[in-house]
Every structure is written in C-alpha cells, then in structure tokens.
Amino acid sequence: MATHTSHTRAEHRRPPRGWDTEPVVSGRRHRPLVVALLAGAALVVVAGLVVLLTPDIPGTRGPRAPAPAPVVAPPRPFTVDLVVTDVATMDNDRLFGGTPAGTGPGVVRAAARSVERVIARYLTAAFVTPASRFSARPVRALVSDVGAVPRRELRGLGVLEVTDQRVDAGPVDATARVVTRDGAVAMVAVRYDARARLADRTDAEVRQRASLVFTPQRGGWRATAVDATLTVPDALVPEDRR
Amino acid sequence: MNRRTVAVVVLLALVGALGAAAVVTYRSVLRPSGADDGLLVVAVLGSDVGVPHRPGDPLRGRADAIHLVAVDGGTRRATVVDIPRDAVVAGTKVNAHLADGGPEALVAELEAFTGLTVDHWVLTTFRGFERLTRAIGGVDVQVDVPMHDPSSGSDFEPGRRVVRGATALAFARDRHSLPDGDFGRTRHQGDLLLALHRRLVADATDLDTMVALAAAVARTTVTDIPPGDLLALALHAATIDPADVAHVSLSGQVDTVDGASVVWLTPGDTFRRIADGQVGPPRR
Helix, strand or coil: CCCCCCCCCCHCCCCCCCCCCCCCCCCHHHHHHHHHHHHHHHHHHHHHHHHHHHCCCCCCCCCCCCCCCCCCCCCCCCCCCEEEEEEEEEECHCCCCCCCCCCCCCHHHHHHHHHHHHHHHHHHEEEEHCCCCCCCCCHHEECCCCCCCCHHHHHCCCCCCCCCCEEEEEEEEEEEEEEECCEEEEEEEEEEEEEECCCCCCCCCCEEEEEEEEEEEEEEEEECCCCCCCCEEEEHHHHCCC | CCCCHHHHHHHHHHHHHHCCCCEEEEEEEEECCCCCCCCEEEEEEEEECCCCEECCCCHHHCCEEEEEEEEEECCCCEEEEECCEEEEEEEEEEHHHHHHHHHHHHHHHHHHCCCCCCCEEEEEEEHHHHHHHHHCCCEEEEEEECEEEEEEEEEEECCCEEECCHHHHHHHCCCCCCCCHHHHHHHHHHHHHHHHHHHHHHCCCCHHHHHHHHHHHHHCEECCCCCCHHHHHHHHHHCCCCCCCHHHEEEEEEEEECEEEEEECCCCCCHHHHCCCCCCCCCC
C-alpha cells in the first residue's frame, strides 16, 4: 500500500525551520527602506526646481556677496623712439675760410632723447590719461605761448573735449632733423605718425600726423611751430564739433 | 574691363566712401609771430671778398650787391629795391661804405640816404650764394637775352631756367651780356631775390623743409638777425604772396668821377612811398 501526504498553501509559504527569518535589502523583502529613500530624493529634486523657477521676492532672501570687479589693466602710455635722420649746422665759419667746430654726437643724442620724452608725455596725456585726454592741458605743456589760441584751432592737437572714451596707445613712427649752433642744439624738427585705438572698438583708430619744431626754452624743450592733423572716428565727436 | 570687374570696382569705391565718411579730420597750424604789423626793412648785401674767390674778411669787402627789402607785416606786401653798386651815397660809391666800416656803416649811410629805418642786414659772399642756391635746390629765373660771358661764366639762352650754385652766381654777376650793363646785373640780382622768395613760399607747407632752409641761410650768410628769429622770419616771409611783391630797380645818370664810373641815382618817390606804407605792387 503507497502513502502520500497532502499540504495546504499556507503551509507552503512558511519558511522551513532552521532558516533565518530577519529582513535584508533585496527584493520584496526590503521595500520600506527603498521607498523611503526614493521619496526623499524626489523631494529634494522638487524643492530644487521650485527654488530655480520661483522669482526673487524682495525682502524674502538674504544679501548676496558682491561679484568681484573685473580686473582692468591701466592704460598703456605711448612710447616714442625718435630716429635722427639729419644733423645740420647754422655755423657760418666756412664763409670766413674756417671749419665749423661741430656739435658732439652726445649732445645731439641727449637733445633728441629729451624731445622724445616731451612727445611721449604729450601723446599720453592728450589721448590716454583719463584725467587729461582730449583736453587743452597737454597742449599747453607742449607748445609755447598757446594760451591765446582759440580752442577750435587746437583740435588737430587733440583738444576735442570729449570724455569717457578710453584710448589705448599704439605705435609711433618719428624722425627728426637736428640743427646745431655754437656747439649746442638750436632746433629739433620732428615728424611723427602716432596711432591709437578706441578701447571698445578694435576697428576705430585715432591717428595724428604732425610736424613740430622744438627749441630749448626755460623749463625745457617746447614746440614753437606746429602742423598737426588728427583723424578720429566721427562717433567720438559731438555733431557740433564735426 | 568687363561688367563684372566694373561692378567690383564700383562696390569697392562705395565701401571705401562709406568707410571714409566714418572719420573726422582736424588740422592745427601754429606759427611763431615773425614780425609785427609795421614796416620791416632788411638790407641784403653781397660782398666781393670771401674764400675762395678773394680771401679776406667778407665784412670788409665791397658791396657788389645792395638791395633793400621792405615788408609790411600788416598788409603782407613787400617791395624789393635794387641799388646799383656805383650809386653815389654820402659823397662816395655806396659799395665802398662796407669796406670802410662794415655792414653797420653801410646801413647807416643807406638810412640817411633813403629816410628809412633799416632793421636788419644780411650779407653773403660768392661762395655763400652758391651754397645757398644749391641747398634749396635751385631757383627759376627768366633769361631775356643770350648771356655768354667768360668773365662771369654765364652761358644761357633766353627762356625760363633753374639756376643753382655756379650757374646762379654767373647769372648774378654777368653785366657784359646785358644791354643795360650794371643796371641789368643789379636787376638780375633782384630777380634772384624774388625767385628765392617764390621758393620759400613753395616750401612753406612743410615745417621740416623750412627748418632746413633756415639752417642753410644761417650757414651761408652773416647777419644781425638773432639766430632764434630766423625761422620765424622765414615763415612770416612765406605768408606773402609773390604777386604782392613789387620789384623796383633804381637807375640814374651814369658819369665818371676821377676815372671811376659812378651813378647819380634818381630814386623818385620810391623811398617816400615805402616810408608812407605804400609797399607792394600798385593796387588795381
């Protein structure tokens, strides 16, 4: 005779004896923890979206730290390298059968360097230095006895009286004829072509071509004769001064 | 040129024009004041002494060229007066006063003779004149008659020509080729002064060239003009239109005194008119 045993469903769901019955994270068995973690993450995401999409309401948020100011390099000054192309004398010894004593090259060089510095200072003050650019001040330091000259006649020297326009110095081509007398330099005739750019527009150039005659005076070398042409973008200048 | 090329050229021209319209140009021209508004009279002298032609002190030679240049600074008009070297002034030939007492003595006699105040004098020599005309690149003159004279070295056919250096000196010295002899020579010297002025005016647009010219004048002349004023005077002279410069060549009666040829000048009212401010060509 065979013997068989029959079991109920409940009996099949009971774990067998001796097995561990503590919960672990896996499968259906760990659902409560996973659900809690997922819910927390969702909450964070939703909160972040709310912050991003909600406009600031004045008074509802605290002060923000100021953004650091952008670093702006100071304006670069003009540099001038004056090339002496000719040295001429005013000495007339040859009329009397003599030979001019001449002027030492060191004296000529020193005069050229002095005039070079005067021009560089003028160009920088006239077009670059914020406190003086496009004003009459640099011209008064460059040219002797210019006080009585009407300002409109000084526009070629940069007296445009426009403000808030930064200019960056560019190249300067400069040559000089030095005239000597009795062992000293009597005159320095300079020709130069100076360029600069408006800082906010790389295609806008300020250009000055000039011919000046410098003579030594009390207080240094100053121009006693000038012929200067200044070209600027028309946007730089008010209508009534074009 | 095909149509496509024409279109490109027109387009470039338009772009260029648009670009050019985006700038403004200003010019400043400042000049030192060279003279006040009154009358300025300068005696321009040529000495026959000076290396290499005749060694010695040029300031004690004979004045073979004597000209008065009167400039009215206010009206910017001028008159050049030629005075023949054989003119009798203060009892002797005018050119001898240079040898006797130098430029100041000659100027003093000219002032007494003309009634004008002579503000400055400028003196050169043969060599100085040659070098000056070379330094400025020559001057253009009108040759009216054939000039072929071995003693002066002239060799010119009639017509307009540029002279410089030796040819300029020959033009200034030749009297044998001219029908009016020494009067013609003096007139030619005045022509050269006017030509120098025209050259000055042509060069005046360039400061550097004017400085070179002032230096050339300084080293080829002796003058009582302060060196620092030379450029200013040159710039001022360059503002005078050549059409506003009169040229008066004085003449007179030719005579012989003690075997020497002299001229009794007949200046008329030339000097009085200048003193009265009537300087320059007659007004139309």
